[in-house]
Amino acid sequence: MKKINFPQLFLHIFLLICVAAMIVPFLYMISTALTKDTYIMPYPPILIPKTFYTGNFKEAWLSNNFFRYFLNSLYISLISTVLSLFIATLSAYGFARFSFPGKEMLFNVYLFTMMVPGVLNIVAQYTVINGLHLVDTYSGLLLLYVGTGIAGNTFFLRGFFESIPKELEESIIIDGGTRWTIYRHVILPLSKPALATFAIFAFEGTWDEFFVALTFIKTEIKRTLPIAIMLFQGEFATKWGLVFAASLIAVVPVILIFVVFQKYFIRGGIQEGAIKG
Incomplete structure (x- = not known):
């Protein structure tokens, strides 16, 4: 059984968290841009809208x-x-x-x-x-x-x-x-x-x-x-x-x-x- 390299594992987890911290807000922005008549920011955030509306663009x-x-x-x-x-x-x-x-x-x-x-x-x-x-x-x-x-x-x-x-x-x-x-x-x-x-x-x-x-x-x-x-x-x-x-x-x-x-x-x-x- 291969030994787990914990320092490398923790580094990958940390990098994945950093990537998510940068990508999730961008996905939220895309989702909101594809939502019709969004006058308030939905909470909790919706990353995938139910319907895709391109009229905002x-x-x-x-x-x-x-x-x-x-x-x-x-x-x-x-x-x-x-x-x-x-x-x-x-x-x-x-x-x-x-x-x-x-x-x-x-x-x-x-x-x-x-x-x-x-x-x-x-x-x-x-x-x-x-x-x-x-x-x-x-x-x-x-x-x-x-x-x-x-x-x-x-x-x-x-x-x-x-x-x-x-x-x-x-x-x-x-x-x-x-x-x-x-x-x-x-x-x-x-x-x-x-x-x-x-x-x-x-x-x-x-x-x-x-x-x-x-x-x-x-x-x-x-x-x-x-x-x-x-x-x-x-x-x-x-x-x-x-x-x-x-x-x-x-x-x-x-x-x-x-x-x-x-x-x-x-x-x-x-x-x-x-x-x-």
Whole structure:
């Protein structure tokens, strides 16, 4: 008879409890969203509704320009993620491979900016954006999202780039390649796991961002989804099925982004990728 490993058993039980603690509220939200005319929260909670009503999703999508706010957030999040990826990878590659005066000092400045809470910068940011006449514009919002993320993204990617063997780059230089060739055909292909992680967090951070969008976007039709959900909850606070349906719609793009990029998390080490390349 096989001996029971009690520490491992307790660990699995603990992990199952943690999973249940995260999944059950989400299932409750789905159940409520699929229930018609839910004005009060049922107690005890119902995880599987007796009848499935999908009208809440249609009503939420068509209420209060919700679909327009959804598209606004999707537009801003996608562009912000792409620009952040491009700028951060160039910056991180520069710090990982090039030597120039003040390199470490500049990198330490990057690290220092990461320690300052974002809310403390809001007045200075508003002054700069207002001086550029970019308040209430998507350009101003993108400038803030991309600019404020460069330091952390560079820090995150620099360490990964430094782990890539320099011999791969030296062989390309010997064959007449340039640094741009190395960046496109060595650094980026071998960094797919890091870039996938970066893309998920960059997209989610922009998609869920509320405070900056609320401060800098004044025109109603330009609002992003987090602001729309806040206003949605204020207007339909008693119709929980409608509120939860709107919240579930807002979660869909984040889930899709994770599904698209999660395959890169299980790939082998960088040496294996180098051999395949």
